[in-house]
Amino acid sequence: MLNAVWVSWVGVSPSVALGQPLLRSGVAAGFPSPAEGYQWGSLDLNQHLIQHPAASFWVRVQGDSMVGAGIHDGDLLLVDRALPAEHGSVIIAVVDGGLTVKRLWKRLGKMQLVSEPTTHSPWEVSSDATFEVWGVVTHAIHAVR
Template sequence: MTSNHGGSRQGSGRKALYEEPTKVIRVPESKVIEIKHFLAESKKPIFNDVASITQVDPTTFMRIPLASEKVSAGFPSPAQDYIEQTLDMNEHLIKNEAATFVVTVSSQSMLGAGIDINDELVVDRSLEAKHEDIVVVWIDNEFTVKRLMIEEGKNRWLKAENPDYPNIHFHDGQEVVVWGVVTFVLKSFKKHK
């Protein structure tokens, strides 16, 4: 007998309900409903995408050589001297010292925007959030990082940049505060051993 199934497909099968591996266990029959209720409650959206928040203290001063010409993906000529000025990273990344924080990300809800777990975000609390800005939002006593969507009529909602995570639509009575606007993502491309 031959199978009409085409084999496994990427992305098919059961979807993970929890952001970690699961394990089969034996439980008493009298506790099954209680455990199912507990698990159903744990599947409610968790918005805490932030591992830590640190206020910027730009007391250090370091000037880094700045190339005067833009660099293509190829190799520049070693015969040319590109260094004409220096750049202070504090001046480059921080526009309002008192309102700037570094936020460490703890989820992959913004992976499509290039933001991954443990990336650090430079967040300016003094900026007014505009349509499609990436923002840190305080919602239901948790922090989340999402793209702010503002539709006609002032309808606001938060867009996840990963299809595995839900968008967030606000409802009446929900405590929502746009905490700050993300201005830079600090990311290492070198793997640490």
């Protein structure tokens, strides 16, 4: 019973829309404009990228060990702490008290962090000291110039 309610609440995720409408119809009567439904049309990157506003954080990358995953030095990463960290997720982990970006590898009941320094090289297992999951990376923003 409680569970059912819980699940429906999870669905209510308010989107923090920051875009502004391009135009709004001032007339309430008459036929709906064919543009109705499209007129709130300024594209809002937050709405596109962020599923859980309260749980989402931006971080900046320093280093090249995740280039194989498309994550470069200086990139912005969007981190969603509401998502579960699964096998293969790119995550932010707490290692030695610092924040690190790695791929999570769950194998034979063990969890390990791996780097992806290049696209084709073997993965490297990071020092398997204890770590905690800080959040799950959902997007990387990379400037191409």
